[in-house]
Amino acid sequence: MREEAEHVVVALDTLVGGVHFPADTPAYDVGYKALAVNLSDLAAMGAVPTEAVAVVSMPEPLGPPWLAEFRAGLASLADSLGVAPGVVVAAVDAVPGALSVSVEVQGRCSAGKALTRVGARAGDRIFVSGTLGDAGGGLEIALGRRPERPGASARALVARLRRPEPRLALGVALRGIAGSAIDVSDGLCQDLNHILTASGVGARVDASRVPLSPALREVMGDGGARSLALSAGDDYELLFTVAPERVGRLGTLKLADASLRHDFSSVTEAGVIEPEPGLRLTEIGVIEPEPGLRLEDAAGTAIPVPAGYRHFPTQ
Numbered sequence: 001m002r003e004e005a006e007h008v009v010v011a012l013d014t015l016v017g018g019v020h021f022p023a024d025t026p027a028y029d030v031g032y033k034a035l036a037v038n039l040s041d042l043a044a045m046g047a048v049p050t051e052a053v054a055v056v057s058m059p060e061p062l063g064p065p066w067l068a069e070f071r072a073g074l075a076s077l078a079d080s081l082g083v084a085p086g087v088v089v090a091a092v093d094a095v096p097g098a099l100s101v102s103v104e105v106q107g108r109c110s111a112g113k114a115l116t117r118v119g120a121r122a123g124d125r126i127f128v129s130g131t132l133g134d135a136g137g138g139l140e141i142a143l144g145r146r147p148e149r150p151g152a153s154a155r156a157l158v159a160r161l162r163r164p165e166p167r168l169a170l171g172v173a174l175r176g177i178a179g180s181a182i183d184v185s186d187g188l189c190q191d192l193n194h195i196l197t198a199s200g201v202g203a204r205v206d207a208s209r210v211p212l213s214p215a216l217r218e219v220m221g222d223g224g225a226r227s228l229a230l231s232a233g234d235d236y237e238l239l240f241t242v243a244p245e246r247v248g249r250l251g252t253l254k255l256a257d258a259s260l261r262h263d264f265s266s267v268t269e270a271g272v273i274e275p276e277p278g279l280r281l282t283e284i285g286v287i288e289p290e291p292g293l294r295l296e297d298a299a300g301t302a303i304p305v306p307a308g309y310r311h312f313p314t315q
Contacts, residue, residue: 005111006109007109007111007114008106010106011039012104013037013038013103014100015030015101018099021162022142022143025162026073026162027066027070028069028070028072030070030101031071031073032162032163033164034074035052035074035078035105036077036163036165037166037185038105039083040166040183042168042171043167043171045171046114046178046181047107047172049083049106049168050107051105052074052103052104052105052106054074054101054103055102056102057097057099074103077163081166081168110175113175113176115175115180115181117195117198118180119178119179120195120196120198120199120203120241120287122287124179124242124244125242125243125247125283125287126192126240126286128239128240128281128282129167129237129238129279130167131212131213131216131235132184133225133226133228134161134216135164136231136232137160137215137216137219139234154215156213157215157219160235164234164235166183166236167183167236167279170253171238174240177249179241179242179243180199180240181195181239182194182195182239184235184237186233187230187307189205189293189307190307192239192293195239196287196292201288201289201291202291202293202294203285203288203294204285204288204296205284205296206285206296207296209283209284209285210229211282212226216229230295247283
């Protein structure tokens with residue numbers, strides 16, 4: 001049997017303390033998140049991760065104990081997902097100023113099978129995995145913008161902020177089903193606009209269908225939860241489009257539990273692997289030929305489209 005050609009996929013991102021995560025975030029969680037956000041980029045391409053390298057520039061007072069915890073967090077996620085633990089390293093440079101962490105991840109994807117932002121077509125349905133806004137709620141709590149409410153819900157939101165779960169198994173399973181995909185890092189509306197711009201199309205989204213967690217509703221209330229779900233980033237769920245004739249195939253997807261090591265080499269062309277309990281895929285809108293994003297409430301009334309995270313003030 002002839003072997004299928006594969007492409008090497010690379011993602012590189014930098015996180016800066018006080019900008020991309022609160023300055024008092026535990027070192028373990030910084031390491032975990034720094035790797036997770038890069039793996040999420042691979043998930044959005046349907047790629048399989050193979051190895052990762054981290055480079056840390058940190059204020060000298062943090063020292064070896066901080067670095068040891070950082071390495072432990074990064075290695076924990078890498079090991080759980082089968083990302084070559086022996087290749088995960090951290091080079092360190094003690095410098096004055098803010099803590100800065102850069103991670104490069106490499107992966108592989110069958111030639112011509114990668115998910116991109118350019119494949120959305122009029123009539124495609126828009127889906128999102130999991131629930132949105134949780135990390136935004138966690139950030140509100142972590143920054144003290146609202147009184148922290150003790151209990152499981154507040155802890156769950158902070159955990160979603162500090163330790164996002166890259167949807168690697170879902171990304172692989174969506175190959176051949178999704179027309180376009182992106183991870184929700186800058187906010188639902190902002191990231192959907194990236195797909196619309198790249199594909200030269202528009203979209204209509206029912207804001208009332210955007211999935212919310214019970215924890216976010218409890219802590220933020222319905223209005224606050226809905227606002228965060230539309231605009232807040234850092235959830236790293238997958239946002240993707242599917243042609244109407246392929247929507248039925250989503251019901252046959254079986255995904256491996258993302259907390260366990262995967263053998264992605266056994267994934268079939270149909271993207272069928274072991275079940276992943278509890279992951280929701282929610283249809284929230286439709287791609288339209290007219291450019292621009294149109295947001296509606298449950299009654300079909302137009303509502304303002306919120307801005308997401310802006311990397312530059314002029315964006």
